Amino acid sequence: MSAALPADLKYTAEHEWLREGSPATVGITGNAAEALGDIVYLELPAVGTQVEAGSVIGEIESTKSVSDLFCPVSGTVVEINTAAVDDPSVINTDPYGDGWLFRVDVTGTGELLDAAAYAALG
Amino acid sequence: MTDARRTPLHDEHVALGAALVDFAGWQMPLRYTSDVAEHTAVRTTAGLFDLSHMGEIGVTGPGSGAFLDHALVGNLSALRVHGARYTMLCAEDGGVIDDLIVYRLGDETFMVVANAANHDVALAALRDRAGGFEVTVSDDTASTALVAVQGPAALSIVETLAGEPEGLTVLEADATPAALKYYACLPIRCAGVDGLLARTGYTGEDGFELFVPAAAAPGLWGALMRLGAPLGLVPAGLAARDSLRLEAGMPLYGHELDRTTTPYDAGLGRVVRLDKTDATGAPLPFVGREALQARADSPSTRQLVGLQGLGKRAARAGYPVLASTDAGAAPVGTVTSGAPSPTLGYPIAMAYVTPELSAEGTELAVDVRGRAEPVRVVTLPFYKRPR
Numbered sequence: 352m353s354a355a356l357p358a359d360l361k362y363t364a365e366h367e368w369l370r371e372g373s374p375a376t377v378g379i380t381g382n383a384a385e386a387l388g389d390i391v392y393l394e395l396p397a398v399g400t401q402v403e404a405g406s407v408i409g410e411i412e413s414t415k416s417v418s419d420l421f422c423p424v425s426g427t428v429v430e431i432n433t434a435a436v437d438d439p440s441v442i443n444t445d446p447y448g449d450g451w452l453f454r455v456d457v458t459g460t461g462e463l464l465d466a467a468a469y470a471a472l473g
Numbered sequence: 474m475t476d477a478r479r480t481p482l483h484d485e486h487v488a489l490g491a492a493l494v495d496f497a498g499w500q501m502p503l504r505y506t507s508d509v510a511e512h513t514a515v516r517t518t519a520g521l522f523d524l525s526h527m528g529e530i531g532v533t534g535p536g537s538g539a540f541l542d543h544a545l546v547g548n549l550s551a552l553r554v555h556g557a558r559y560t561m562l563c564a565e566d567g568g569v570i571d572d573l574i575v576y577r578l579g580d581e582t583f584m585v586v587a588n589a590a591n592h593d594v595a596l597a598a599l600r601d602r603a604g605g606f607e608v609t610v611s612d613d614t615a616s617t618a619l620v621a622v623q624g625p626a627a628l629s630i631v632e633t634l635a636g637e638p639e640g641l642t643v644l645e646a647d648a649t650p651a652a653l654k655y656y657a658c659l660p661i662r663c664a665g666v667d668g669l670l671a672r673t674g675y676t677g678e679d680g681f682e683l684f685v686p687a688a689a690a691p692g693l694w695g696a697l698m699r700l701g702a703p704l705g706l707v708p709a710g711l712a713a714r715d716s717l718r719l720e721a722g723m724p725l726y727g728h729e730l731d732r733t734t735t736p737y738d739a740g741l742g743r744v745v746r747l748d749k750t751d752a753t754g755a756p757l758p759f760v761g762r763e764a765l766q767a768r769a770d771s772p773s774t775r776q777l778v779g780l781q782g783l784g785k786r787a788a789r790a791g792y793p794v795l796a797s798t799d800a801g802a803a804p805v806g807t808v809t810s811g812a813p814s815p816t817l818g819y820p821i822a823m824a825y826v827t828p829e830l831s832a833e834g835t836e837l838a839v840d841v842r843g844r845a846e847p848v849r850v851v852t853l854p855f856y857k858r859p860r
Contacts, residue, residue, distance in 0.1 A: 385492075388503075388504060388507070388508045388712060389507050389508045389509040389510075389815075391509070391813045391815075392785050392786065392787070392813060394785075394786070410786070410842075412786065412787060412813065413508070413813075414508045414509060414512070414712065414716050414812050414813055414815060415503075415508060415712050415715075415716075415812070417786075417787070417789065417842075440509075443507070
């Protein structure tokens with residue numbers, strides 16, 4: 352199985368994680384990355400994009416499948432992980448660290464789960 | 474939990490940490506570590522596949538050749554002993570029920586290998602068509618394991634196994650794995666039991682498929698893993714198998730082939746042997762002949778093509794092919810398979826398009842989840858191994 356869920360993060364039912372702060376950082380969970388397989392293409396919103404919690408704001412594509420990327424928070428995208436866009440395999444190898452996706456100046460949040468509640472989703 | 478059947482190598486897959494997936498009623502390894510790493514290993518060294526879900530159907534008796542000539546579109550009675558042939562089982566209307574590989578094991582003995590998803594319908598169709606022929610059709614799927622070693626190191630690995638005591642002995646005078654031709658097979662003795670070594674595969678690489686009794690599979694798998702690891706052999710799952718066959722331009726039933734598709738649509742009209750004759754030289758009747766003859770004589774309405782993605786987003790099965798990237802461009806076909814190609818580094822797809830747009834170099838587009846992505850028609854296969 353995948354590594355333990357970091358307890359300091361919040362999660363969504365759509366398998367994103369959120370590290371709260373200003374700005375907040377968003378990624379996808381190790382479980383999600385493992386289910387996708389080797390990620391080969393990542394599409395992220397441009398810096399400056401206004402995003403809304405729960406909306407689709409990008410795509411994550413593996414050799415086997417493609418998955419929508421949902422935004423767990425509302426606000427303005429202030430930074431994207433260009434290294435992960437260039438080499439998305441980092442999302443598989445370090446989903447909670449170097450494999451982060453983008454940062455948002457948060458104005459509101461959607462429904463967020465703690466690690467235990469996310470784990471309970473199975 | 475799942476009711477899906479387990480292959481004789483289930484414990485090996487679990488011990489290797491495979492991600493298991495239900496496929497055609499079987500619990501199969503999707504991947505062991507990484508789809509791309511397994512794919513690349515097959516292209517550069519070798520991969521080991523458990524294909525025990527495939528259907529093995531035995532056909533024996535003095536009427537075997539005549540029966541297969543009647544039941545299938547190929548000319549199987551002309552197949553030499555220890556030869557193999559890619560062929561199809563078609564319905565009366567010419568639609569493909571399954572694509573198959575037929576191995577001739579002896580004068581009156583054949584083995585038909587069917588897709589797992591079509592095992593039941595293929596077996597039923599063969600039994601249904603056996604009436605009036607001196608032939609026995611047996612389902613040997615449960616008792617047979619199939620392991621494939623695919624990749625440039627496959628021959629060295631099989632030769633290493635043949636060098637081991639009790640490893641693998643070819644039961645044919647003067648025959649060796651190295652001398653075995655593509656689409657040919659040899660009887661072998663392997664860990665004390667009889668089996669079959671075939672130079673066939675579904676990856677676009679050189680490779681072998683080994684058919685052995687189910688009980689012998691774990692021993693064979695273990696020996697291949699032990700002897701093959703120093704030569705770069707890794708276990709490979711269905712995800713790699715699919716991306717490898719796509720790069721090699723090989724059809725997958727349910728995608729490029731189905732009941733509404735004739736072999737001609739798929740560019741595989743060569744497997745339909747309208748020229749096969751009976752003992753008197755008269756055209757031999759076979760199931761689907763009339764419809765296939767009519768289809769061969771009429772202009773095609775769609776053509777299977779390869780599409781090279783010019784952007785980064787991959788076309789996937791079911792996506793509409795469009796005449797151009799312009800807004801409102803007309804639909805001109807449908808994608809049957811697609812993925813980012815690990816070997817080539819760009820998206821590839823196969824699709825049915827209208828024949829006038831099937832020429833190499835034609836610029837088209839695919840509707841990838843609401844956005845038109847540019848693609849170009851290219852000649853299949855996308856990938857051809859260096860020789």
